Amino acid sequence: MPGTTVPGMTPDLCCPLVELRQYTVHADRRDDLVTLFDREFVETQEVLGARLIGQFRDLDAPGRFVWMRGFADMATRHEALTAFYYGPVWARHGAAANVTMIDSDDVHLLHPVDAGSGFPLPGVGGAVVRPPAAETSALVGVEIYPVAGDLREFAEFFTAEAEPALGAAPVARLETDPSPNTFPALPVHDDARVFVWVARFPDADAHAAHRAGWDERPGLRAELRRRLSGPPAVLRLAPTARSLLR
Template sequence: MFDALPLRRAEHAIVELRQYTLHPGRRDELIELFEREFLEGQEAAAMEVIGQFRDLDHPDRFVWLRGFSDMSTRREALADFYGGPTWKANRDAANATMIDSDNVLLLRPAYPGSGFRVEGKPRPPGATASSDGLVVANLHYFDAPVSPWFLAHFHNMRRPPLAAMGATLLASFVTDYSENTFPALPVREGEHVFVWFAHFADEQAYARYWQLMEALSTNGGSKPPQVPHRVESLRLKPTTRSRLGISW
């Protein structure tokens, strides 16, 4: 169906996609606190903050990603961080900005080699970094687990148009059905999702991509073997200390 790549050592077996709804006008406050206090502290606890973003369509939404090598490591890492001094010193300030922090999807790479690869990419120091372009997350919701035939369709039919638009496919994931090993932080259950991330030069390039996909569909392009009942698109702008999406 497609050529599977060997799992790379730096590829995270487990990734959380976290979408926080914040009190109006307080997103920049949380981002400043998050990037000052929480990045290095989390990574010292055996997890990696892959990227953090402003949602361009929802001014009070903060989106971020973090990865783990496995679920056992996730349990230990989260216990270390949320039981440690950095979170305890700053949790009240962080929680005061939030309305909801439970919109969390637990994901795994859709196939070997399809995860994020940020190894060797240093974290930007802050305000001097430039967040070039647009990172897009597309979430396809299904009524059943994502089939290998859908993954093959995506690999064969969606990747070439992305390349034609000068876009970069960053990663693709499906739901991980493991038991939540750290129940103090809820995750969404009962979901069957396929999520892909791409980087576009700008919003116009992203719009041209969807025009091309609509044209291919109208002209009798290949239909997917499994059809989602809903597709959610997130247009994301990397923050200045995001490892993903900066200085492409």
């Protein structure tokens, strides 16, 4: 389908298609959702054709749970989602997950900007060795930029100008995938065109130093704003104990 194929990328890489999912949850139930998710919803989705890229607590919003999953293509996504959400695992545990949530429709469907911009993780459908279940001081930064003009031009600007100035290398650069949503039971944004930048930081101080770089470069900030249709969203995410990305 259009939009899901990146030149030079094959379906055995992670991941030609990515969902970035931000859930609004009851703040006092977020840990319940994290525990349930890490225990029941990781391998049970991966055996059906998804790759669970990461699960996170938003450090700045106690009522937000963020996670990402990848697929080889839209057809595989439809098959995997159908099998999971109409299958036995969701039938057993879906109600317990849903009771923790207020909204689960803030979802961006994305693909890597180019062949070198995807997550450096094992491919969809392949075996994966997850790190031992443990908390970590590492922080994953996700920056979501609503782009006013051409997505490719914005990605070239950000890669050439912003990354060298701010001194942080990403683990992935993603942009909106325009493919029609073939699993309408799970809505995705169809009114946004975004560039998403994902990076790993050893701790919160390192992330703060990266963000402070914007304050020191007013000219770069002005160039950024000129290319945006609205303010960017900056997420500081703490990986859960079983997050692959950490």
